Amino acid sequence: MEELPVPQNIKINNITCDSFKISWDMDSKAKERITHYFIDLNKKENKNSNKFKHKDVPTKLVAKAVPLPMTVRGHWFLSPRTEYTVAVQTASKQSDGDYAVSEWSEIIEFCTADYSTVHLTQLLEKAEVIAGRMLKFSVFYRNQHKEYFDHAREAQENKMLPSVKDNSGSHGSPISGKLEGVFFSCNTEFNTGKPPQDSPYGRYRFEINAEALFNQKTNLYFGDFYCMYTAYHYVILVVAPDGSPGDEFCKQRLPALDIADNRFLTCSDEDGQLVFHHAQDVILEVIYTDPVDLSLGTVAEISGHQLMSLSTVNAKKDPSCKTCNISVGR
Numbered sequence: 001m002e003e004l005p006v007p008q009n010i011k012i013n014n015i016t017c018d019s020f021k022i023s024w025d026m027d028s029k030a031k032e033r034i035t036h037y038f039i040d041l042n043k044k045e046n047k048n049s050n051k052f053k054h055k056d057v058p059t060k061l062v063a064k065a066v067p068l069p070m071t072v073r074g075h076w077f078l079s080p081r082t083e084y085t086v087a088v089q090t091a092s093k094q095s096d097g098d099y100a101v102s103e104w105s106e107i108i109e110f111c112t113a114d115y116s117t118v119h120l121t122q123l124l125e126k127a128e129v130i131a132g133r134m135l136k137f138s139v140f141y142r143n144q145h146k147e148y149f150d151h152a153r154e155a156q157e158n159k160m161l162p163s164v165k166d167n168s169g170s171h172g173s174p175i176s177g178k179l180e181g182v183f184f185s186c187n188t189e190f191n192t193g194k195p196p197q198d199s200p201y202g203r204y205r206f207e208i209n210a211e212a213l214f215n216q217k218t219n220l221y222f223g224d225f226y227c228m229y230t231a232y233h234y235v236i237l238v239v240a241p242d243g244s245p246g247d248e249f250c251k252q253r254l255p256a257l258d259i260a261d262n263r264f265l266t267c268s269d270e271d272g273q274l275v276f277h278h279a280q281d282v283i284l285e286v287i288y289t290d291p292v293d294l295s296l297g298t299v300a301e302i303s304g305h306q307l308m309s310l311s312t313v314n315a316k317k318d319p320s321c322k323t324c325n326i327s328v329g330r
Contacts, residue, residue, distance in 0.1 A: 004102035005030045007037075007088040012110045013069070017080035017119060017172050018328040020110065023069035024088060034065045036091040038101065039072065044083035044109060065090075080172025080328065083111045114174035114253075115328075120222060121255050122326045123170070127225040127235050130323060131263040132281025136193065139207045139297075140184040140214070140286060143199035149206065149299050159291040160206070162246070168315040169224040169236060172328070174253040179223075181238065181246060181287035186210070186265070186278050197303050208297030210276040213288050214259070214267050217242050221254035222264075223287065225324050226317040233324055235264055235282045238289065246289020 007024035014021040022039070039061040063070060072078075087107045091099040115123075142160070152160050162180035169176060189196050199205065214220075223236035238254065240247035250256075260268045265284060266277045278284055319325060 004034060004090045004092060004100060006103045007090060007105040010086070010088060010105055010108045011069075012086070012108060014071075015110060015113050017113050017115050018078045019071060019073035020112070021069040021071050022086065022088070024105065026090065030090075033092050034090045035093045036065055036099065037063045037070070038089045038091055038099075039063065040087045040089075040104070041072070041077060042085050043077075044085055062091075078112060078328075080112055080170075081114055081176075082171075083109060085109050115170065115172035117253065117255055119172065119326060119328055120174075120224075123225045123324070124222045124255055126324060126326070127222075127233070127282065128263045130233060130281055131235070131279035133279075134263075134266065134277035135188055135190060135280050137186050137188045137276050137278050138210055139195065140186050140210055140288075141195050141208070142182065142184050142206045143201040143302070144204055144206070145202040146204050148202065149204055149294065152294060158294050160294065161291050162289060165287065168317075169226040169234070170317050173224045173236075175223050175236070175238070175250075175287070179238065179246065179249060179287065179289070181289045182292050184213070184286045184288055186276075186284055186286055188278070190280060199302060203301055204299055205302050206294065206297050206299050208292070210267070211274050212296050213292070214239050214265070214276065215274060216259070216267075218259070219247050219250070220257045220259045220262070220265065221250040222257055223254055225282075226315075227321050227324050228315045229318045233282050234285055235279070236285045236287065237265055238287045240289040244290055250289075 005027035007026050010022065010024045012020050012022055041061060061072065085107050088105045090102045093099055152158065160182050162182055164177060165175050165179050165181065167176045185195070187196070188194055219240050219242055221238040221240065223238050225233065225235050227233045238246070238250050240250055257264070260266055264279045264282070265286070268275055317324070
């Protein structure tokens, strides 16, 4: 039998967080003999990967020969923001049920995309279910070590400057490793209405009136929803001054929230005064996308403990939690 054609010039496009389109060139003479395509899809190895995950699990897709490009969608193996290798062979099913196959094509590399706003809206809806009632608050706060604030005063013109968000939270989050901002908290203790005296991030705390960061001239976006193998759930929100670079970044990638009417963080006008509320049952991580001048608030040492175990720096999301995961890749 004449050899089957080897796929040439493989192209990958229309890449999402859990799908892609694949096409290639091949000799047209043998097209009528091709009944199936075999696609070998593998995660690209890196030195930090779990050597035992997916070990000995077949990753070859067998697909009926359809007009190209062909869409590969919703495969269990596809995760967001992950590098893959792919190779293809053509196949012809024989009368005995076995396959005649071509040689493998060249290996192509590609990377899946971040969560789209559709996926983030699914996460948002899950977070709304457990957000709980709204509590009043009046300040945003940021804990750090004394050296951080000294450096801001001496080398950064008294400003806390935005830095790139780490890789904590959902693996498909479009803000991880991309969005720049200054991290704040706003959760309060329900019995005192004030910020807790403990913190994972340092013994010194900058406090600023909520109105200085969050008002009618800022926009609010939902960024992520996750947990870290504990009962606590975290919601990441982004506060961006209207028209700022951070606002433009978020506008294209994140679901926008009504600042006066949402389940997580609100700013509303009551008798000419701005009043602020936060959700009680989730821990809010608020990213403010512009520099913040220390003169707008106060820095003081906290009286509580530094609880390092509660730090979310580069924290990995629990992929098995049914509360905060959606059906696409992790």
